[in-house]
Amino acid sequence: MSIEVRKPGLSTTVQDAGRTGYYDLGIPPSGALDQYSLRAANLLVGNDAGDAVLEVVYMGPELVFSEAAVVAVTGAVMAPKVNGEERPQWESFAVDAGDVLSFGYLAGGARAYVAVSGGVDVPVVLGSRSTYGLGALGGFSGRPLAAGDVLPVGSGSGSGSASAGRSVPEDLRPTWSKDVEVRVMMGLYDHRLSADGRATFLDTTWKLTPVADRIGFRYSGAELETVDREPPFGAGQDPSNIVDAPYPIGSIQVPGSVEPIVLHRDAVSGGGYMMVATVLSGDLDLVAQSAPGTRTRFVEVDLDGALALRAERRGRDERLREALGG
Amino acid sequence: MTATTETGARYSWGGDEFIFVELAEEMSLQANFRAMAITGALREQRPDGLVDICPANASYQVRYDPDVLNPHTLMKQLKDLEQQVGDASDVALPTRVLEIPVLYRDPWTTETLMRFRDRHQDPDATDIAYAARINGYADEDEFIAAHSGSPWFTSMVGFVAGLPFKYQMVPRDRQIVVPKYLRPRTDTPKQTVGYGGCFSCIYSVRGAGGYQMFGITPAPIYDPTQSMPDFTDFMVFFRPGDIVKFRPVDRDEYDSLLASVEAKEFRIKQAPVDFALAPFLDDPDGYNATLLEALR
Numbered sequence: 001m002s003i004e005v006r007k008p009g010l011s012t013t014v015q016d017a018g019r020t021g022y023y024d025l026g027i028p029p030s031g032a033l034d035q036y037s038l039r040a041a042n043l044l045v046g047n048d049a050g051d052a053v054l055e056v057v058y059m060g061p062e063l064v065f066s067e068a069a070v071v072a073v074t075g076a077v078m079a080p081k082v083n084g085e086e087r088p089q090w091e092s093f094a095v096d097a098g099d100v101l102s103f104g105y106l107a108g109g110a111r112a113y114v115a116v117s118g119g120v121d122v123p124v125v126l127g128s129r130s131t132y133g134l135g136a137l138g139g140f141s142g143r144p145l146a147a148g149d150v151l152p153v154g155s156g157s158g159s160g161s162a163s164a165g166r167s168v169p170e171d172l173r174p175t176w177s178k179d180v181e182v183r184v185m186m187g188l189y190d191h192r193l194s195a196d197g198r199a200t201f202l203d204t205t206w207k208l209t210p211v212a213d214r215i216g217f218r219y220s221g222a223e224l225e226t227v228d229r230e231p232p233f234g235a236g237q238d239p240s241n242i243v244d245a246p247y248p249i250g251s252i253q254v255p256g257s258v259e260p261i262v263l264h265r266d267a268v269s270g271g272g273y274m275m276v277a278t279v280l281s282g283d284l285d286l287v288a289q290s291a292p293g294t295r296t297r298f299v300e301v302d303l304d305g306a307l308a309l310r311a312e313r314r315g316r317d318e319r320l321r322e323a324l325g326g
Numbered sequence: 327m328t329a330t331t332e333t334g335a336r337y338s339w340g341g342d343e344f345i346f347v348e349l350a351e352e353m354s355l356q357a358n359f360r361a362m363a364i365t366g367a368l369r370e371q372r373p374d375g376l377v378d379i380c381p382a383n384a385s386y387q388v389r390y391d392p393d394v395l396n397p398h399t400l401m402k403q404l405k406d407l408e409q410q411v412g413d414a415s416d417v418a419l420p421t422r423v424l425e426i427p428v429l430y431r432d433p434w435t436t437e438t439l440m441r442f443r444d445r446h447q448d449p450d451a452t453d454i455a456y457a458a459r460i461n462g463y464a465d466e467d468e469f470i471a472a473h474s475g476s477p478w479f480t481s482m483v484g485f486v487a488g489l490p491f492k493y494q495m496v497p498r499d500r501q502i503v504v505p506k507y508l509r510p511r512t513d514t515p516k517q518t519v520g521y522g523g524c525f526s527c528i529y530s531v532r533g534a535g536g537y538q539m540f541g542i543t544p545a546p547i548y549d550p551t552q553s554m555p556d557f558t559d560f561m562v563f564f565r566p567g568d569i570v571k572f573r574p575v576d577r578d579e580y581d582s583l584l585a586s587v588e589a590k591e592f593r594i595k596q597a598p599v600d601f602a603l604a605p606f607l608d609d610p611d612g613y614n615a616t617l618l619e620a621l622r
Contacts, residue, residue, distance in 0.1 A: 023378040023389065025562045026484035026530070125550075134533060135487035137550045137561075187328055187338040188346055233498065234353030234383070234524040237505050243353045244482060244491055244525060246380045246387040248340030255510075269484035270382055272506065272523060272536075278341030306342035307392060314393070 001067045001118060001153040005145045006100065009061035013214075014120050014139040014151070017050030018265060019128035026269045029249060030130035030138065033214060033265055033288030034111055036174065037075035039317065041115035043324040044072035044092040046162040051119035051154075052129035054145075056112040058291070060103025061145060063114075065095045069153065070117040070162040076109030076289060077176065090173050094164040109176035109289040110212075117162030121154035132266060133214065169323050172316065174285075179295045182262075183283050183309065186300055188251060189242055189274035197225035197257075201276060201298065206260065208294040214266035217287055219296060224257045224276075236272055244272040250279035252298070262287050280306050282313045335408055337401060342392055343377075345401060347408075348385040353524055355493060356413065357384035358481040359603050362566055363414040364407050373403065381566050382482045383491060383525070418602045421567040423477065423620050425595040426528070428572045429580040430454065430470050430541035434515045439539050445509040453538040457504045457521060470574055472502065473540065477614050478526055479601075480568040488530040488548035488562035492570055495606070495614055502526075510536035517543045519572070526572075530562075544583040545594050555593055563594065569601065571618055597621055 005012075017038065018031025032038035032055055039049040054061070060078055072092040073080040080087045081102045087093045089112075095101060103112070122129050122140050131139025140149055190198060206219035226239040234243045240257050247253065247263050253273040254260045262279055264287065277298060279287060290296065301309070328338040336348040347364075350357035365381040368388070375395030380387050390400055411417075431454060443449040448456040458469035478492035485491075494501050506522040511534060514520070518529040520537030527537055530548035547564060549557040556563055575583065586592040597620035606613040 020377050020389075024380040024483065024566075025564075026487045026489055027562070132487070135531060135548070135550060137487065142550060185339050185341050188340060191328060232352035234503075235351075236523045241506070241523070243351070243384050243523065244382065244485075245348065245385045246346065246382045246484065248344035248346060248387060248389070250341050251344075268486055269380065270482060271485055275340075278339070278344065280341050281343050303339055303342070303397060307397075310342060310392065 001069065001155075003116065003151040003153060004064040004066070005061060005147055005149040005151065006064055007062035008145040008147055008149070009056050009103075010059040011057045012061045012145045013055050013131040013133070014052050014122050015055045015130045016052040016128055018130055019126050019138070022126055023269055027126065027135060027137070028132065028267050028269060029265050030132045030214075031128065031265050032113060034075055034113065034285045036285050037111070037113045040090065040168055040172075040320060040324075041072045041074040041113040042119070043320060044074070044090070044166050044168065045070045045115045045117040047115060047117065047119050051115070052122065053120060054114040056103070056114060058106055058110060060112065063101045065097060065099050065101070067097045069095055070164055071095055071101065072115050073112055074168070075112040077107040078112045079104035090168040092162075092164050092166040106291070110291045111288055116153055118154040121152040134266060166324060168320065172320050172323060174289075176289050178293065180286055180290060181297045181299045182286055183280045183301045183306070184252065184277040184298045185280065185303065185306055186277045188248070188276060188278065190276040192226050192239070192274045193276055194225040194227050200224055201260070202300055206296045206298070208290050208292050208296060209259070210292045212290065212292055214264055216261040216263045216267060217290065218259050218261045220259050224254055226257055240274050241272050242274050244270055246270040247275060248278050250281060250284050251275040252277045252279065264288065280309055282309055331405060331408070333408065337405065339397070340387060344387055344389050345397070345404060346385065346387045347404060350384045353384050353493065355479060355495070355603065355607070356415070358479070358493065359414045359417065360408075360411060361386045362419065363411040363417050364404070367407050367411060368404070371403070373400065376400075380484070382484070383493070415604045415607075418600050419567050421565075421569060421599060421601050422596045423569040423571065423599050423617055425571050425573050425621050426543050426545055427575045427579070427583055428474065428519050428541045428543050429575055429577065431466070432542045432580070435518050435539040435542055438511070438513055438515055441513070442507070442511045445507050445511065447505060447508060454540045457502065457538055457540070460504065461502050473526070474572040474574050477617055478570045478572070480564055480566055480570065481525070483562070483564050483566055485527075486529075486531050486533060487550075488564060490528055490547070490564035490568065490570075492526040493524065494526070495569070496610060504538050506536040507538070510534055514539065515542060517545070517547065519543060544580055544587055545592065546587060554587070554590055567601065569599065569617060571621060595621060
């Protein structure tokens with residue numbers, strides 16, 4: 001069973017739940033930027049929640065199936081079509097051998113996830129099938145898909161069975177807005193900000209620039225005031241410079257004290273710019289679905305608040321599994 | 327939020343899955359050694375729920391699953407480890423000394439740096455001419471002699487896959503310090519030898535970068551296909567603690583080394599050594615001479 005790529009879309013990559021354990025050597029987790037949509041897509045087609053799918057950005061690919069399969073599309077609003085006829089999202093549907101899957105225009109969110117029963121079966125590299133483009137590692141030949149690529153599909157490792165017409169209940173489907181609140185924990189180098197700089201960071205409505213990819217999401221809106229200092233040895237002269245340090249996934253760095261960048265799952269693992277906060281792991285899904293122009297507020301929570309949010313997400317995941325029999 | 331202990335180390339939550347620890351605000355080999363000693367001890371204890379342990383120049387971070395490992399328990403364990411490790415000067419590190427050939431002032435980084443002059447402190451000079459001047463060297467040759475004359479300690483691996491940060495093993499008054507580009511470049515040739523702050527680096531892949539560019543090495547340091555002989559065990563060559571001697575080569579030797587890379591025969595020259603911090607700090611030049619003997 002295979003999928004032929006007739007048109008690749010803007011930047012379509014193979015992604016799964018990601019790889020861990022190699023960040024100390026600069027190899028980031030990679031994996032689906034929106035992990036909830038990944039899990040939902042897989043459970044809909046009877047796969048394991050973390051199996052490999054296609055992550056589609058802004059513009060969909062055109063795919064031809066060599067054999068009958070069950071498919072589901074979640075994430076960004078981007079109507080799937082089989083031989084030109086629309087199919088629902090957040091619901092599994094059948095395709096036959098020779099059928100062409102294409103997509104309508106993006107109408108909300110930024111990234112759609114295409115799961116096929118059996119999972120995309122590219123080789124497992126360092127424990128994951130995810131693509132890390134910067135390092136030409138994993139996925140399909142370490143890169144986004146190109147026209148003519150033929151993707152192998154597995155025979156299925158999932159415990160569930162593949163059947164069409166399975167559907168995510170309305171209340172478990174996320175909706176996308178051009179105004180979002182992203183929860184963060186302040187910290188890391190936030191002491192480099194003045195009280196005013198800190199307030200500006202949390203009070204500004206930031207706008208996502210077109211620089212928004214798997215590595216990072218850059219926002220414009222204000223300049224952050226820093227505290228005067230004598231630069232420590234090895235840090236560099238700019239007040240936003242630090243001695244090169246590790247970057248947590250989700251950390252928000254502010255080069256030159258302007259245009260904060262949320263580092264995402266293909267992030268550089270470290271560097272010399274101050275980070276002032278970290279997006280909660282669960283809210284990285286929300287960042288992933290922000291298209292350029294999205295108005296964003298960074299809302300501070302403490303560790304207890306962050307752990308409460310995790311518990312809430314776990315509950316939602318359990319309801320999703322129950323609903324889809326995963 | 328962050329909390330500072332009496333040693334000056336700063337502990338911070340990095341969201342709900344990371345703890346970040348800055349051992350010292352400024353760079354020093356002592357801080358780097360402490361980061362390695364603490365993360366080394368943590369690797370041995372490795373509590374359930376710990377996902378990644380990332381030592382860095384003067385700091386480190388860990389990633390954990392708070393559903394398995396209580397964040398406060400982990401935070402306390404890290405602070406205890408810091409106490410146990412102390413100043414780490416009695417720790418001997420089994421590591422290797424490596425020889426990296428460098429074509430300084432090569433045509434590829436020169437072409438790249440000319441394209442990005444609008445982002446540079448000194449648009450009328452090359453990166454190496456600028457670095458030589460602001461560090462008080464008479465000319466570029468003298469600067470290259472300083473850059474390649476003493477060994478470097480790999481104080482962090484990361485940024486992109488397998489990129490080593492290197493800290494010059496000389497007293498601070500002799501260390502080279504240069505600023506990063508005013509604005510980062512969008513392009514850097516693969517295997518560029520770069521410099522920012524007090525760190526030299528080797529770019530492992532082509533891509534963005536903010537460090538000054540001095541030259542290029544023919545030695546691959548990252549091989550995701552693992553087709554080169556140095557990469558049979560793993561796709562990343564460098565490990566924290568690796569000691570590096572840069573060796574200037576001319577264009578002819580560069581071309582012949584590159585041919586051996588293309589024939590998949592090239593190997594980085596290396597020898598095992600034990601590095602101990604205290605004797606190095608007592609007599610850096612003498613200790614370095616002994617270290618480099620291992621490469622002969």
